[in-house]
Structures are given as C-alpha cells and as structure tokens.
Amino acid sequence: MRIILVTGLGGAGRTTVATATALAEARAGRRVLLVSEDAAPLPDHDGLRLLRPRPADDFRREFLTLQDRSSAALDLLGAAPFEDAELTELPGSRPFALLRALRDAAEDGHDLAVVDLPPLTEALALLALPEQLRRYLRRLLPAERQAARALRPMLAQLAGVPMPAQWLYETTARWEAELAAVQAVVEAPGTSVRLVLEPGPAAVRALRAARLGLALQRLPLDSVVANRLLPADSADPWLAGLTAEQHRHLAELRACAGAVDELPHLGRDPRGPEDLVLLAPARRPADLPDPVPAWSIEDRREEDGVLVWHIGLPEAVKQELSLVRRGDELLLTAGAFRRNVPLPAALRRCTVTGAALVDGDLRVRFTPDPGLWPRTP
Structure with a gap:
C-alpha cells in the first residue's frame, strides 16, 4: 500500500x-x-x-x-x-x-x-x-x-x-x-x-x-x-x-x-x-519516491583501524550539528531537529573517535573496543 x-x-x-x-x-x-x-x-x-x-x-x-x-x-x-x-x-x-x-x-x-x-x-x-x-x-x-x-x-x-x-x-x-x-x-x-x-x-x-x-x-x-x-x-x-x-x-x-x-x-x-x-500534481503516487539518503557502515579497519558510519543529512550545517554517545544510542542534533538513534550492533562495541560533515554526508568514526570486539581465532 x-x-x-x-x-x-x-x-x-x-x-x-x-x-x-x-x-x-x-x-x-x-x-x-x-x-x-x-x-x-x-x-x-x-x-x-x-x-x-x-x-x-x-x-x-x-x-x-x-x-x-x-x-x-x-x-x-x-x-x-x-x-x-x-x-x-x-x-x-x-x-x-x-x-x-x-x-x-x-x-x-x-x-x-x-x-x-x-x-x-x-x-x-x-x-x-x-x-x-x-x-x-x-x-x-x-x-x-x-x-x-x-x-x-x-x-x-x-x-x-x-x-x-x-x-x-x-x-x-x-x-x-x-x-x-x-x-x-x-x-x-x-x-x-x-x-x-x-x-x-x-x-x-x-x-x-x-x-x-x-x-x-x-x-x-x-x-x-x-x-x-x-x-x-x-x-x-x-x-x-x-x-x-x-x-x-x-x-x-x-x-x-x-x-x-x-x-x-x-x-x-x-x-x-x-x-x-x-490541481493534481503531475507526479503520480505510483512513481517511486526519491531514495532516502543512505545510512551505511564502511569498514576501514585495515586502512585506518576504524568503522565509519555514513549518515545522509542533506542541508545540514556543521555549526548546527551535535553528537553525543549515550549507551547504545547516538543523540544526534541537526539544526532544529533531534533524534536518539539506536546504534547498529557492530558499533555498540566501539567508541566514537571523530566525526566530519562532507557534502551532506555525516561521517562518524568508531574505533573497536578491544575488550568488547570479537577476537579472530
């Protein structure tokens, strides 16, 4: 529907x-x-x-x-x-x-x-x-x-x-x-x-x-x-x-x-x-909507030792961004908006070590916690 x-x-x-x-x-x-x-x-x-x-x-x-x-x-x-x-x-x-x-x-x-x-x-x-x-x-x-x-x-x-x-x-x-x-x-x-x-x-x-x-x-x-x-x-x-x-x-x-x-x-x-x-818009509801900006995890452990969480936030301004890690959530403020975002399972075993905003793409860096990250046999 x-x-x-x-x-x-x-x-x-x-x-x-x-x-x-x-x-x-x-x-x-x-x-x-x-x-x-x-x-x-x-x-x-x-x-x-x-x-x-x-x-x-x-x-x-x-x-x-x-x-x-x-x-x-x-x-x-x-x-x-x-x-x-x-x-x-x-x-x-x-x-x-x-x-x-x-x-x-x-x-x-x-x-x-x-x-x-x-x-x-x-x-x-x-x-x-x-x-x-x-x-x-x-x-x-x-x-x-x-x-x-x-x-x-x-x-x-x-x-x-x-x-x-x-x-x-x-x-x-x-x-x-x-x-x-x-x-x-x-x-x-x-x-x-x-x-x-x-x-x-x-x-x-x-x-x-x-x-x-x-x-x-x-x-x-x-x-x-x-x-x-x-x-x-x-x-x-x-x-x-x-x-x-x-x-x-x-x-x-x-x-x-x-x-x-x-x-x-x-x-x-x-x-x-x-x-x-x-007054009916020309674009039909059957048409696919524009895709939501991607939220994805990039594995850069071999290059930089980190995982990068990419959060698409078009129109975001660096000075109006705020990130706070609290338990298994990321408290994300962007301008007038705020959301408590649950962390993906892999990132819960990491610590936040940095963030950057690049062309509407918020890149949050997570470093695996050795005490929590699964060890490779």
Whole structure:
C-alpha cells in the first residue's frame, strides 16, 4: 500500500493538493482513502473515501478508558469520576487522533492513502512522536520491571489496599502496541512525504528544513509542489511584477529540489471536481519516491583501524550539528531537529573517535573496543 503524507507551509494549500491528489487517483481506477480533518465534502466517486479524525471523540474515549482502568486507585483517593458528557478536548489531543487515523488508514485495504498533515514544523514533530514516546515508555517502565506485576494481587491482599501498578503496566503495554503500529506505518517502504509550497521568501528555507528533518527520520520526499502560480503573460504591470517575483522564488526552489510540480492559481477557491483536476500534481503516487539518503557502515579497519558510519543529512550545517554517545544510542542534533538513534550492533562495541560533515554526508568514526570486539581465532 502507498501512503502519501502531505504537508507544507501554513496557507500553501496542503488540503487542496491532498484532496486533488486523492480524486485524481480515484478517477484513475485506484481505491483511495483521504485522511483529513479539514477537507470539504468529497465528490461522489466509488473509489474515494474520506476518513476524518475526530480529536474530541478520541480524547473522551481514551480518558474514560484510563479512568475505568484506574478506578480502584481513584476510589481510594475519594475522586469523583467524570462522565462522557462533561469532557471537552484538551490541547495536545489532535496529534494523537491523527496518528490513530494514520494507523487505521494503513489497515483499511485501500490501494492508496493520502494523509493531510498539519503545517511542516508540526508535521515533522508528529512523525517523530511514535518513536520518541516508545523510548520514553521503555525508560520509565522497562519490560523487566513489568514481570513484578504478577506479585501485585498477592501484595494487595497482604496490604489490604488496591495496587495501581497492574493497570499502569497494562495501559503502558497497550500504548506501546499502538505506537509501534503507527511507527511501522511511518517507516514502511511505501510511505513518503509530499511538500506543498507557495513560491515566496520562506519557501526555500522550508524546503531545506524539510529535507533535513525528513532525512533525520529516514523518510523519502515524494515531490515538491509549487502551488498557486500566477499567469506569466499578464499585461497588468502590478500583476506582472508579482509574477516575476514569484517566478524568481520558483527558480530558487528548482535549484534546491530539482524537479518541482507546478500548479496554477485559479483566481478563486476550487469550486468542484473539475477545478480539483487542475490541481493534481503531475507526479503520480505510483512513481517511486526519491531514495532516502543512505545510512551505511564502511569498514576501514585495515586502512585506518576504524568503522565509519555514513549518515545522509542533506542541508545540514556543521555549526548546527551535535553528537553525543549515550549507551547504545547516538543523540544526534541537526539544526532544529533531534533524534536518539539506536546504534547498529557492530558499533555498540566501539567508541566514537571523530566525526566530519562532507557534502551532506555525516561521517562518524568508531574505533573497536578491544575488550568488547570479537577476537579472530
């Protein structure tokens, strides 16, 4: 199954491009699911369906489930339980509703899912969230400690009070399973990102940030869409000046991204299916996305006595890079982005002895630790 995650700068037309992409593919005979909280009602088409995340419903369901599982501890504290009708959505619930919708989309049996994500900065944080939360859960509630939960019923009888650890571990296990399912969708070979930009002063900066943030998460960039292009043949001097400025920024986008899908400005909001057809990017989802910059290990033990881990980070700047080895992880900061990267098995038996950035290729040098490295007979 192919999954296209559509994001871009706020106001650049992400939802419109996502809807147009979904409709064009449905008309081409594919079974398509559009995941969007903001899309207008879709045109009637047998191969096209809309899944609309509902953060308020999702929040109430999760809150009431947690309240029910912890009822014994809440009763002990004398807490008054909440009812469904009095619960309102809290800030921060929307990303989790969207992640669950993404998981559901992958399980729905369609040929293609087009997911309308938030603006770029929020989208990059959202896509990193499953891995980050799973790491936090493993650190705060490691699996080996959960084995002690078998003793909880006996301890509760001896103490005469309910022990809350059982529901805590059960809830953690459920969250871990859900997050793992979402992370598997994000990291699947058929998942890619489509970036929608309106050519302007901020467009190239957004493209460079997207390339770096996506490379750190190892997500391929499906295509770059330049939206709302003004007509180039206007006789009006004011409009011609705007067009010239816009096309100057478009040239910068082409220089940075290579191929760019160009979509016209209709002079109005799209009014129906025929307008949406004009706004579908030319690059088809069936086309293979650009490859993710390679992360590979080069064995240079015979020449230099080291292993070199090559980490592809296009648009990275040396002054904005930071590396910290902590246990079996590498804490990697690149500009505004940070990721805790698990070390490959071979590198866990080494020490970090240097790093260099060469044309978007971060080269981290590891020297084998004689006390840990397997000895050759």
